[in-house]
Amino acid sequence: MKSEKLMGQWIMWGGAAMVAAFILGGASVGMAQESVAVRAAKVAGALPVDDPNAAAWSSAVPATFPMSPQVHWKDRILEATVKDVTVRALHDGTQVAFLLEYADPTQDPDDAAALEFMVGDKKAHFAHGQPMAQVEGGPVNIWFWKNKADKAVDMNAKGFGTLKAQPHQDVKAKGTYSNGTWKVVFARNLSTEHPDEDTQVTPGEFINIAFAVWDGVKDASGELREKGSQKAVSSWWYFRADPPADYSGYMYAAMAVGLALGFQFVLIRKLKKGQ
Amino acid sequence: MGGSLTRPIILLAITYALLKLVVPNIPGSAPLPSSLIFLYLMLTASGIVIFATLSGESKDAFWGPIQRFLTGENIGGLQVLRYGILILFPLIVGWQTYSSTAPSDQPPAESRTIHPAPPGEYTGLSNPVPKTPDNIMQGKGFYAAFCSPCHGGNFDGKGPAARGFNPPPANFSDPTTIAMLQESYLFWRIKKGGVGLPIEGMPWKSAMPRWEVELPDDWIWKIILGEYDGAHQSPRTWE
Numbered sequence: 001m002k003s004e005k006l007m008g009q010w011i012m013w014g015g016a017a018m019v020a021a022f023i024l025g026g027a028s029v030g031m032a033q034e035s036v037a038v039r040a041a042k043v044a045g046a047l048p049v050d051d052p053n054a055a056a057w058s059s060a061v062p063a064t065f066p067m068s069p070q071v072h073w074k075d076r077i078l079e080a081t082v083k084d085v086t087v088r089a090l091h092d093g094t095q096v097a098f099l100l101e102y103a104d105p106t107q108d109p110d111d112a113a114a115l116e117f118m119v120g121d122k123k124a125h126f127a128h129g130q131p132m133a134q135v136e137g138g139p140v141n142i143w144f145w146k147n148k149a150d151k152a153v154d155m156n157a158k159g160f161g162t163l164k165a166q167p168h169q170d171v172k173a174k175g176t177y178s179n180g181t182w183k184v185v186f187a188r189n190l191s192t193e194h195p196d197e198d199t200q201v202t203p204g205e206f207i208n209i210a211f212a213v214w215d216g217v218k219d220a221s222g223e224l225r226e227k228g229s230q231k232a233v234s235s236w237w238y239f240r241a242d243p244p245a246d247y248s249g250y251m252y253a254a255m256a257v258g259l260a261l262g263f264q265f266v267l268i269r270k271l272k273k274g275q
Numbered sequence: 276m277g278g279s280l281t282r283p284i285i286l287l288a289i290t291y292a293l294l295k296l297v298v299p300n301i302p303g304s305a306p307l308p309s310s311l312i313f314l315y316l317m318l319t320a321s322g323i324v325i326f327a328t329l330s331g332e333s334k335d336a337f338w339g340p341i342q343r344f345l346t347g348e349n350i351g352g353l354q355v356l357r358y359g360i361l362i363l364f365p366l367i368v369g370w371q372t373y374s375s376t377a378p379s380d381q382p383p384a385e386s387r388t389i390h391p392a393p394p395g396e397y398t399g400l401s402n403p404v405p406k407t408p409d410n411i412m413q414g415k416g417f418y419a420a421f422c423s424p425c426h427g428g429n430f431d432g433k434g435p436a437a438r439g440f441n442p443p444p445a446n447f448s449d450p451t452t453i454a455m456l457q458e459s460y461l462f463w464r465i466k467k468g469g470v471g472l473p474i475e476g477m478p479w480k481s482a483m484p485r486w487e488v489e490l491p492d493d494w495i496w497k498i499i500l501g502e503y504d505g506a507h508q509s510p511r512t513w514e
Binding site: 036037065066067068069071072073074076078079083123124125126127130131132133134135137204206232233234235236237238240243246248249250252253254255256257258259260261264267268271272 | 342345346348361364365366368369370371372373376377378382383394424425435436437438439440441442467468469470471472473474477478479480482483484488489
């Protein structure tokens with residue numbers, strides 16, 4: 001008698017669990033997303049930290065982001081050369097590498113590109129961490145590359161006019177130009193010893209990322225058309241380094257299949273006995 | 276399989292067809308989310324079960340065929356279907372469990388308030404600039420110079436500089452933007468810009484300049500006149 005009662009409870013709980021699984025599953029289906037995130041897949045071999053043309057990049061999923069001229073700050077421009085950047089990323093558990101790719105009709109010494117990240121838990125305005133009236137913002141970490149130096153400068157800013165290179169330089173960068181396209185690789189360790197200045201990349205966590213590009217072409221009077229805050233910019237988007245493989249979903253699924261099979265078995269056996 | 280199961284199945288099918296095909300086509304309605312359709316079908320099914328098990332006979336008539344089907348006794352050709360269901364059911368449960376417990380691969384969802392409450396000092400201000408054709412024309416001139424690169428020459432939010440910004444610049448010809456706001460609200464948004472938004476407005480994402488740095492107040496009020504006129508909208512007023 002007791003075992004039969006227990007069995008009844010089992011059936012009830014099994015049924016309830018299944019209904020719950022259906023509702024949860026049904027509710028999470030179908031959330032289409034645009035290309036709002038750069039994802040760094042984990043690679044087993046060497047990371048192409050200084051080779052924009054490495055074969056490994058072909059395995060990285062590209063994400064394309066639209067660019068606007070910088071209009072937020074008063075030293076603005078109303079048209080910038082670069083209209084889109086395509087971004088790929090890879091990591092190996094220690095380092096992360098980004099490949100920025102964009103069309104630029106001319107190769108100039110002052111061609112430049114940058115990645116921007118928030119630092120720490122505080123939100124930072126995408127325009128160099130401009131102060132916000134009602135929200136206490138944090139600094140931004142900027143990884144800047146310029147063609148004529150062909151190396152990275154690791155910088156911080158908290159508002160326009162506060163941009164400063166860090167005393168410790170952790171970022172590497174290298175650019176190559178061919179067929180009207182710049183390819184620039186930025187690389188750094190996922191984490192650094194300066195969490196107050198450097199963005200920290202934790203695999204599995206989404207962080208904010210933004211892009212900036214300067215076309216170093218000069219106008220008829222020999223002046224740079226794009227310089228300083230006169231550049232192409234993007235809004236904040238997301239970046240994530242893929243976490244180590246997590247198979248717990250398969251385990252839970254296997255357990256659910258087992259439960260459902262057991263439920264069927266018990267139910268049918270009970271029905272057969274009852275007749 | 277008696278006829279007692281045919282009616283519930285037909286009823287469920289009709290309910291599904293109503294929700295999926297008829298309801299979305301009622302004027303003013305919209306397609307129902309699948310989770311809501313699922314909920315309604317569950318309610319219908321529970322109703323059927325409750326109704327079918329009201330009396331002893333109806334209960335037997337309802338459960339009898341189901342029991343016979345599940346135990347597989349004397350069901351003839353339906354045996355194949357029975358095995359199919361017995362195999363499929365655990366697989367569906369497994370798949371649903373996987374998709375609801377697998378770690379999310381999507382960026383965090385962002386719920387940004389598009390028109391958050393303005394600070395107290397920016398509520399109920401009236402436009403000190405008289406609404407004359409001259410002032411409207413001047414406002415449109417300022418709009419063309421300062422606002423149209425993003426908000427567009429047609430007031431539709433599709434200016435040449437708009438493409439990279441997320442959130443996109445407001446479309447003033449859309450009845451859900453300036454038409455449902457007061458002039459006072461626009462004055463605040465233009466003067467203080469994106470960085471003036473409260474936290475629920477996600478100020479860190481907005482490209483809107485803080486125009487108080489560059490434009491005198493009366494220019495901003497004129498821009499507001501020009502904006503409403505150009506977008507063929509009227510400010511919201513106290514009824």
